[in-house]
Amino acid sequence: xxxxxxxxxxxxxxxxxxxxxxxxxxQGDEGGSDAELVFAAEFVDGLKDIHxxxxxxxxxxxxxxxxxxxxxxxxxDATRTQLGVFSTRSADRxxxxxxxxxxxxxxxxxxxxVSDLEALDGTPIIxxxxxxxxxxxx
Amino acid sequence: xxxxxxxxxxxxxxxxxxxxxxxxxxQGDEGGSDAELVFAAEFVDGLKDIHxxxxxxxxxxxxxxxxxxxxxxxxxDATRTQLGVFSTRSADRxxxxxxxxxxxxxxxxxxxxVSDLEALDGTPIIxxxxxxxxxxxx
Numbered sequence: 001x002x003x004x005x006x007x008x009x010x011x012x013x014x015x016x017x018x019x020x021x022x023x024x025x026x027q028g029d030e031g032g033s034d035a036e037l038v039f040a041a042e043f044v045d046g047l048k049d050i051h052x053x054x055x056x057x058x059x060x061x062x063x064x065x066x067x068x069x070x071x072x073x074x075x076x077d078a079t080r081t082q083l084g085v086f087s088t089r090s091a092d093r094x095x096x097x098x099x100x101x102x103x104x105x106x107x108x109x110x111x112x113x114v115s116d117l118e119a120l121d122g123t124p125i126i127x128x129x130x131x132x133x134x135x136x137x138x
Numbered sequence: 139x140x141x142x143x144x145x146x147x148x149x150x151x152x153x154x155x156x157x158x159x160x161x162x163x164x165q166g167d168e169g170g171s172d173a174e175l176v177f178a179a180e181f182v183d184g185l186k187d188i189h190x191x192x193x194x195x196x197x198x199x200x201x202x203x204x205x206x207x208x209x210x211x212x213x214x215d216a217t218r219t220q221l222g223v224f225s226t227r228s229a230d231r232x233x234x235x236x237x238x239x240x241x242x243x244x245x246x247x248x249x250x251x252v253s254d255l256e257a258l259d260g261t262p263i264i265x266x267x268x269x270x271x272x273x274x275x276x
Contacts, residue, residue, distance in 0.1 A: 043208065
């Protein structure tokens, strides 16, 4: 075991009308926005098999989050009991990786359109993964 | 937009009988192992609401992956057409974040037991998230 750190390199950025935290819903399925995922040219070869209509898992780096938070009031509701951050989807957590399940609505070169995304404009993208079907179809 | 890098800090490490890549199944539900998640003491407060029997999303840093790979043969099968890595769950990808859906089998202080995990012994843990139920239950 080591305590070394690891370097994330953004592969792209979110382009969205959601600019401030006050604009953003708690989760994408609670009123997220249409958004574009704009990828750096060097990573475009990795996108070649993504298709319109597909549901993908988008991983982002929530760069406006606080990383020294371990307990939070769920949904910022002070009347609710504090929970450990690892039992919440709060952006504030030691490694603020955002996990978003979104549907691909368009593909144009290095830009992928998606719907119902709650991430803010300018949020770095770190990965995309397919959702997994049954073992027999992998 | 910037091309800056971000620092991940491990919050813990996987302890597993799976030691080499040859030991590991493709996905946890294809023969993963019982494993322990051993957390650094400073992050334990964030774990306080995790309970036995819960299904969690475990995020790891697949530190033995190749980061310069953009296309792969699915499941390392050279007879299959190469796919962009963002359409696969290959560990080899620009930011090798592992996403694992596992069930908590035990909790003992800073150690959480889980079942069906395909990550190798010593893999750094970067986050845990709850699975999301219906909007009305959040």
